[in-house]
Amino acid sequence: MTASRYPLEVLEFAKVRDLLGRFLISPLGVAHLAGLVPFETPEKMARALAQAKDMHAWLAGGGRLPLGPLSDLRPRLEALAAGRRRLQAGDLADLLKLLRSTGRMRRVMTELPEYPALQDLGEKLPDLAALYQRLEAMVDERGELQNSASPKLATLRSDIQSLRQSIEALMQRLLEEPHIRRSLQSPQVSWRHGRPVLQVKPEGQRSVKGIFHDRSQSGQTVFVEPQAAVEPVNRLASLQADESAEIQRLLAELLREILAQLPQVYRSLSGLAWVDYTQARARLVSELGFSFPEQSEPGRFCLREARHPLLLKDLWEGKREVAEVLPEVVPLDLVLGMPFTMVVVTGPNTGGKTVALKTIGLLCLMAQAGMPVPAAEGTALPWVDGIFADIGDEQAIEQSLSTFSSHLTRIQNALSLAGPQSLVLLDELGAGTDPEEGGALGYAILEALHKKLVPCLASTHLGRLKDFAYQHEGVENGAMGFDAETLAPLYRLELGLPGHSNALHIAARVGIPASLVERAREILGHRDQSLEEMIGRVQSTRQAAEKQRREAEQTRLKVKTEERELEGRKEEVERKEGWLREEAEHFVDEELRAARDLLKEPLGQFRNAPRPYGERASGMLKLLDELLRTSSLGRRRDLYLETVKKGHMVYLPRYRRRCKVLKVDRKRRQLALEMGGLRVEVPFEDVSWLQPLDS
Numbered sequence: 001m002t003a004s005r006y007p008l009e010v011l012e013f014a015k016v017r018d019l020l021g022r023f024l025i026s027p028l029g030v031a032h033l034a035g036l037v038p039f040e041t042p043e044k045m046a047r048a049l050a051q052a053k054d055m056h057a058w059l060a061g062g063g064r065l066p067l068g069p070l071s072d073l074r075p076r077l078e079a080l081a082a083g084r085r086r087l088q089a090g091d092l093a094d095l096l097k098l099l100r101s102t103g104r105m106r107r108v109m110t111e112l113p114e115y116p117a118l119q120d121l122g123e124k125l126p127d128l129a130a131l132y133q134r135l136e137a138m139v140d141e142r143g144e145l146q147n148s149a150s151p152k153l154a155t156l157r158s159d160i161q162s163l164r165q166s167i168e169a170l171m172q173r174l175l176e177e178p179h180i181r182r183s184l185q186s187p188q189v190s191w192r193h194g195r196p197v198l199q200v201k202p203e204g205q206r207s208v209k210g211i212f213h214d215r216s217q218s219g220q221t222v223f224v225e226p227q228a229a230v231e232p233v234n235r236l237a238s239l240q241a242d243e244s245a246e247i248q249r250l251l252a253e254l255l256r257e258i259l260a261q262l263p264q265v266y267r268s269l270s271g272l273a274w275v276d277y278t279q280a281r282a283r284l285v286s287e288l289g290f291s292f293p294e295q296s297e298p299g300r301f302c303l304r305e306a307r308h309p310l311l312l313k314d315l316w317e318g319k320r321e322v323a324e325v326l327p328e329v330v331p332l333d334l335v336l337g338m339p340f341t342m343v344v345v346t347g348p349n350t351g352g353k354t355v356a357l358k359t360i361g362l363l364c365l366m367a368q369a370g371m372p373v374p375a376a377e378g379t380a381l382p383w384v385d386g387i388f389a390d391i392g393d394e395q396a397i398e399q400s401l402s403t404f405s406s407h408l409t410r411i412q413n414a415l416s417l418a419g420p421q422s423l424v425l426l427d428e429l430g431a432g433t434d435p436e437e438g439g440a441l442g443y444a445i446l447e448a449l450h451k452k453l454v455p456c457l458a459s460t461h462l463g464r465l466k467d468f469a470y471q472h473e474g475v476e477n478g479a480m481g482f483d484a485e486t487l488a489p490l491y492r493l494e495l496g497l498p499g500h501s502n503a504l505h506i507a508a509r510v511g512i513p514a515s516l517v518e519r520a521r522e523i524l525g526h527r528d529q530s531l532e533e534m535i536g537r538v539q540s541t542r543q544a545a546e547k548q549r550r551e552a553e554q555t556r557l558k559v560k561t562e563e564r565e566l567e568g569r570k571e572e573v574e575r576k577e578g579w580l581r582e583e584a585e586h587f588v589d590e591e592l593r594a595a596r597d598l599l600k601e602p603l604g605q606f607r608n609a610p611r612p613y614g615e616r617a618s619g620m621l622k623l624l625d626e627l628l629r630t631s632s633l634g635r636r637r638d639l640y641l642e643t644v645k646k647g648h649m650v651y652l653p654r655y656r657r658r659c660k661v662l663k664v665d666r667k668r669r670q671l672a673l674e675m676g677g678l679r680v681e682v683p684f685e686d687v688s689w690l691q692p693l694d695s
Contacts, residue, residue: 007387008037011361013369016309019316020371023283025065028269029276031072036277038368042383046295048278048370050117053292056282058115065279066104067272070097074269080255081262087255092135093143095258095265099132102268105275111647121278125271126264134257138250149250156243163236167229171196174226183207185221194240195233197223281371288315289322290372293363296380298421299455300337301360305376307331308359309366312374330492331376332359337455341420342446344469345459345478345493352480353459354391356493357425360457361387364423384423388414391427404432411445418454426458430465439464450475641684644671653688 008014017036024030039045059065071094079085102125109122138149147154171189174180175198181187183204190197192213199221200208210226225233258265284290296302307329314320330352336343345353363373367381390410414424430442439462446468449456453474458465469477481492641664644650648661650671662679663672669684 007361007389008365010389010391011358011365011387012310013038013362013365016362016366016371019309019313020280020284022317023280023287024276025067025279026070026272026276028070028072029273029280031074032270032273033277036369038365039370039383042295045368045370045383047117049292049295049367051121051278052281052285052370052372054112054115054117055278056285056292058112058118059279059282060286063112065275066108067101067276067279068097070094070101070272072269072273073098074266077258077262077265081259087251087258089139089143091143092139092254093141096132096135096139096141096143098265098268098272099128099135101272102126102128103132105272109275113645113647121271121275124267126267128261128264128268131257131261131265135254138254145247145250150246153243153246153250156239156246160236160239160243163232163239167196167232167236170229170232171198171226174198174228179207190223192223192225194237195225196229197225200224278370284372288312288374289326290374291377291379292372293367293375294378294380295367296337296382298382298384299341299453300380300382301334301364301423301455302336302378302380303332303334303360303363303375304378305331305333306359306363306379307374308355309362309374311355332356332493334360334457334493334495336360336457337382340474340476341453342450342456342458342469342472342475343478343495344446344465344475345457345480346461346466352493354427356480357389357391357427357457357459361389361423361425382421384421385419386417386422387425388418388422389425389427390414390429391425407432414454415445415448418449418452420453420455422454424449424454424456424458426456429458429460430462431460435462436464438462443468446475447472637684637687641687644687651688652682652686654686 017033021030021033024033039048073091073094076085076091076094080087080091106122106125106127109118109125112119112122138145140146145153147157168189175184175187175189180198183200184198185201186199188199190199195213197213198208198210200223202219202222205212205222205224208224208226210224210228211230212222212224214223215221216223285292307326309316311329312325315322315325334343334356345356363375363379364381364384364387366373368383373379373381388410390407411426414422414426418424426445429445430438432438433441442458442460442462442465446456446458446465450472466477469475476495478493478495481494644661644664646661646663649658650661650673651658652673655675657675659673659675661671662674665672670681671684671687672679672681
C-alpha cells in the first residue's frame with residue numbers, strides 16, 4: 001500500500017508508532033521506527049507477523065535477545081562517505097558495538113530451527129565477522145587505536161613512553177639542584193604547549209638557564225623550559241608527530257575498509273533495528289494483552305472485541321494494568337466482506353460511529369505494519385491496497401476548498417482508486433449541505449462503491465440512507481447502541497437494523513414542552529413516526545436477545561474452559577503415566593548397563609581363552625549390548641534420536657537438565673552438547689525421549 005500522508009495522519013498511525021517506542025531497547029530502533037509504514041505487499045505483511053509471533057514464543061520460552069542500546073550510525077557514516085566528517089574514536093567505538101551485536105544476533109537466531117521466521121531473519125543479517133575482527137584487533141572499547149594496530153605505532157609509543165620518563169627524571173634532577181630550588185616559586189613541573197617548564201620567581205630567572213614560555217597573570221611566576229630539556233623534548237615532539245601521522249594513516253586505512261563494506265553495515269543497522277522492532281511488537285502481546293491477527297482473504301475483515309489503540313494510552317504507558325483499562329473501553333465486533341461488503345451505520349451523535357470507523361482503519365494499518373492489535377483471538381484482517389478515509393471536518397485551505405468540497409475531493413479519490421482489496425471509511429456521509437441533496441448524493445456514492453464491490457463502512461445521520469441496505473444485496477445496516485432510559489450512548493455497534501436519532505425522545509426527557517414535541521411529531525408525519533417507533537421496538541427486542549446471547553456465550557466459554565482444563569488434566573495424567581513407565585524401564589535399563597559394565601572387565605579377560613570359553617564371553621557381552629539396544633526404552637530412544645538435529649534441546653535424566661545439541665555423531669552414537677557453558681560429549685544412551693514433567 002502507498003503510505004499516503006492523509007490516511008496515516010487522519011487515522012493517527014504516527015501516535016501508535018510513538019507509543020510503541022517505549023518498548024524498544026535501543027536508540028537505533030527508535031530512529032528507524034520513525035520511518036515505519038504499512039507494507040506494500042501481502043507477503044511482507046505475513047512475514048512481519050510471523051516474525052513477531054516467533055519472537056513472542058521464543059521470549060516466552062526463556063529466549064534472551066543479545067541486543068544493547070546501540071546508536072544510529074547512519075548519519076555519521078553518510079557524512080564520512082561524503083567527506084564531511086573525519087573518522088573519530090567515538091565512531092569506531094559505536095561501530096565496534098554494532099558489529100559485535102550483529103555477530104551475536106546472527107549466531108543466536110540462525111540456531112533456532114523451531115522458530116523458522118526468526119531463523120530466516122538471522123540469516124538475513126550480514127556476516128561482518130572479518131571487519132569486526134579487524135576493528136577489534138586495532139581499537140579498544142573507546143575507539144582509540146591500540147599499540148597492536150601496527151608495529152610502527154607500537155614502536156613509536158614505546159619510544160615516546162621511554163623518552164617521556166627520561167624527561168620527567170631529568171626535570172626531577174633539576175628540581176633538586178640547590179641553586180635552582182632557591183629560584184623556584186613552586187617545586188613542581190608544569191607543562192606549557194606540550195613542553196615541560198619550571199615555575200620560577202621573576203628575580204630568579206637568571207639562575208635558570210633556558211627558554212622563557214609564559215608569565216602568570218599575577219606576574220609572580222615565569223615559566224622557563226630548562227636548556228637541558230630542550231633537545232630531548234624536541235625529540236619527543238618529533239616522535240609524537242610521527243605517532244599522529246601513523247594514526248592518521250591507520251584511520252584512513254580503516255575508513256577505506258569501512259566504506260568498502262558500507263552497504264553491508266547499513267544492512268546491519270536496518271537488521272538490528274528491525275529485530276528491536278520485532279521484540280517490541282512481541283511485548284505488546286505479553287505485556288498489554290494484544291493479539292496477532294490472522295491474515296484473511298482480500299476484502300474480508302473480522303474484528304473480535306477490538307478497541308481503539310489510543311483509548312488504551314494508560315496501558316501503553318504502563319500507568320495502569322490491563323484488567324483496569326480494558327473494561328473502560330467498549331469493544332467493537334464487526335464482520336465485513338462476507339456476506340456483505342458494506343455497512344451503513346446510523347445513530348445519535350457522540351454514539352461512537354467515528355471511533356468505530358477509526359478503529360477498523362487503524363487496526364488494519366497496524367496489522368499491515370506487522371503489529372499485534374488490541375483485539376481478541378480470532379480477529380482476521382486482510383492486506384489492503386489502500387485505505388480511503390473521509391473522516392473529520394478539516395478544510396483543504398491550501399486548495400481554497402470549503403469543508404463540503406474537501407469532503408467530496410476525498411470521496412472522489414476513493415471512487416477513482418478503491419477496489420475490492422481496498423477499505424473505504426466515510427464519516428457522516430452527505431453532511432455539510434442540504435439534507436435532501438446530501439442524502440441523494442450519498443445514495444449515489446454508496447451505489448458506485450457497491451457496484452465495484454469495495455469494502456466500505458459509512459456513517460450517516462440522513463434517513464434516506466437507512467433504506468440503502470434494504471434495497472441492495474451485500475449491504476447491511478448498523479446502529480450504535482443507545483439507552484433510551486438514561487439517554488446515554490452505549491458505544492456498541494449492532495448490525496441488522498438502522499439506528500434512529502432519538503431527537504424527539506431526548507427532547508421530551510430533558511424538559512422540552514410536550515406540546516412542542518407533539519407538534520414536531522405532527523410535522524414529521526405519521527409514517528416517519530411509525531418507522532421510528534418500529535425501529536425502536538425492534539432494537540429493544542434485539543438488545544434483550546443480545547443480552548441473552550452474551551449470557552449464553554459466557555456459559556459456552558465457561559464450559560469450553562472447563563473442557564480445556566479437563567483435557568489438560570488428562571494430558572498431565574497421561575504424561576505422568578508415561579514418566580512412571582519411563583522411570584521403571586529406565587531402572588531396568590540402568591541395571592542392565594550396570595551388569596554389562598560389571599561383567600565387561602572379567603569377560604574381556606576370557607575373550608582370548610581357548611574355545612569355547614572365549615566365544616561364550618564375547619557372546620555374553622554382545623547379548624547384554626543387544627538387550628540394551630532392543631529394549632522398548634532403547635527402541636523409543638533410537639526413534640527419537642533420528643529426529644534430533646543441531647540446535648535442538650534434549651533431556652539427560654542422569655544430570656536432570658535440558659541441554660542444547662551442538663553436533664550429532666550417529667556413527668559413534670554420541671551427541672556433543674552445551675552444558676553449563678561447556679562442550680561435553682554424551683552417548684545416545686544418556687538421552688531420554690521424554691521431557692521432564694516441569695518443562
